[in-house]
Amino acid sequence: MAKTLVKNIGRLQTPIGNYSHKGDAQGENKKIDNTWILIEGEIITAIGEDNNIPSNLSDVDKEIDAFGGLVTPGLVDGHTHLIFSGFRQNEIVLKLKGASYLDILRSGGGILDTVRHTRKASAKELYIQAEEAVTEIMYSGVTTMEAKSGYGLDFDNEIKMLNVIKDLNENTKMSIVPTFMGAHAIPPEYEGKADDFIEMLCEEVMPYVKENELAKYCDIFCENSVFNVKQSERYLGKAKELGLGLRIHADEIEAIGGSKLAGEMKTSSAEHLISIDEEGLAAMAKGGTTAMCLPGTSFYLGVKFAPVREMIERNIPVAIATDYNPGSCPSFNLQFIMTLGYLKYRMTPEEILTAVTINPACALGMGKEIGTIEVGKRADLVIWDAPDMEMLCYRFGTDLAMNVIKKGVEIE
Numbered sequence: 001m002a003k004t005l006v007k008n009i010g011r012l013q014t015p016i017g018n019y020s021h022k023g024d025a026q027g028e029n030k031k032i033d034n035t036w037i038l039i040e041g042e043i044i045t046a047i048g049e050d051n052n053i054p055s056n057l058s059d060v061d062k063e064i065d066a067f068g069g070l071v072t073p074g075l076v077d078g079h080t081h082l083i084f085s086g087f088r089q090n091e092i093v094l095k096l097k098g099a100s101y102l103d104i105l106r107s108g109g110g111i112l113d114t115v116r117h118t119r120k121a122s123a124k125e126l127y128i129q130a131e132e133a134v135t136e137i138m139y140s141g142v143t144t145m146e147a148k149s150g151y152g153l154d155f156d157n158e159i160k161m162l163n164v165i166k167d168l169n170e171n172t173k174m175s176i177v178p179t180f181m182g183a184h185a186i187p188p189e190y191e192g193k194a195d196d197f198i199e200m201l202c203e204e205v206m207p208y209v210k211e212n213e214l215a216k217y218c219d220i221f222c223e224n225s226v227f228n229v230k231q232s233e234r235y236l237g238k239a240k241e242l243g244l245g246l247r248i249h250a251d252e253i254e255a256i257g258g259s260k261l262a263g264e265m266k267t268s269s270a271e272h273l274i275s276i277d278e279e280g281l282a283a284m285a286k287g288g289t290t291a292m293c294l295p296g297t298s299f300y301l302g303v304k305f306a307p308v309r310e311m312i313e314r315n316i317p318v319a320i321a322t323d324y325n326p327g328s329c330p331s332f333n334l335q336f337i338m339t340l341g342y343l344k345y346r347m348t349p350e351e352i353l354t355a356v357t358i359n360p361a362c363a364l365g366m367g368k369e370i371g372t373i374e375v376g377k378r379a380d381l382v383i384w385d386a387p388d389m390e391m392l393c394y395r396f397g398t399d400l401a402m403n404v405i406k407k408g409v410e411i412e
Contacts, residue, residue: 086117
């Protein structure tokens with residue numbers, strides 16, 4: 001078994017534990033200065049308290065010099081729409097004229113425009129585009145990410161997308177958690193028949209997805225002009241019956257009860273939450289649902305930001321993610337999202353590190369494996385060209401990831 005020593009770490013900073021951190025614990029990080037990490041195979045087996053490396057570690061197979069930089073757990077992007085064809089730069093003109101996200105969707109654009117392109121694209125074409133993105137994402141410090149379907153909106157194309165995600169997970173170094181989001185929009189062929197579309201997804205697509213192990217979670221867009229609370233409850237209820245994990249796009253534009261449903265059904269996460277109300281906050285706190293907040297979407301759409309400080313005060317675990325997609329956040333730069341967490345959510349650097357490591361890891365069912373730097377955890381690490389987390393939150397537009405280590409192996 002190969003032994004790797006990461007030495008000359010200026011500061012090691014990490015949350016601790018296998019659980020979602022909420023309230024005051026959201027901002028609790030362990031910090032060790034002038035230290036080292038020993039990796040055996042894929043697993044962290046020792047962490048030093050100073051740079052006096054024991055003599056018995058002289059026989060390691062590889063040494064990685066951190067050159068006094070900051071080392072954190074590998075970042076976890078807990079919400080992406082990675083698989084699609086057709087960027088939507090043409091919508092810029094519509095947005096400059098005042099068209100809203102829902103205005104564009106109702107006119108047959110938005111998600112439905114991407115659906116048209118994605119249905120035409122071959123699995124190979126989708127794979128090539130996504131693989132290029134995954135490579136860049138990993139070099140920026142992300143070692144685990146979630147990826148959704150949702151631009152197929154029929155049996156064949158949703159399965160096509162999920163198979164691409166499966167192939168990417170198997171053939172790239174990135175760990176990718178698949179989510180079935182067949183209920184992302186109402187396709188043209190089901191216009192005016194949303195209930196029928198939900199039934200088709202529940203009775204035809206979802207059982208196939210589960211039987212063929214193509215997804216770990218199910219997600220639905222609960223919003224006006226998309227799917228209402230009753231339809232969302234039916235869809236997520238079927239997913240739960242089949243043994244799939246639950247997630248929900250809720251209260252992105254209007255508070256119609258999605259976050260309340262998330263808390264009542266104890267979904268792993270609720271996404272967006274820009275317009276969450278008191279009832280939703282109370283339900284999520286009671287249900288233990290992680291708030292998967294997406295500041296890049298608010299930034300790009302020019303709308304308000306989710307009330308993250310209130311969520312933390314209400315003991316709701318908070319994660320932040322990119323929401324990489326072709327319409328409302330065409331960026332997969334999680335480092336920039338961290339800066340927005342500081343500027344717009346008013347999160348501390350410690351809270352932000354928790355929000356991009358252990359909290360999304362737990363929301364993806366991986367908290368026992370990744371998300372912290374501890375003995376026994378998988379060696380997913382990032383060495384940063386920065387002295388501390390404050391620098392990562394302060395700088396933006398510059399990639400500060402110097403070395404990325406995935407499963408104990410340096411990404412080259």
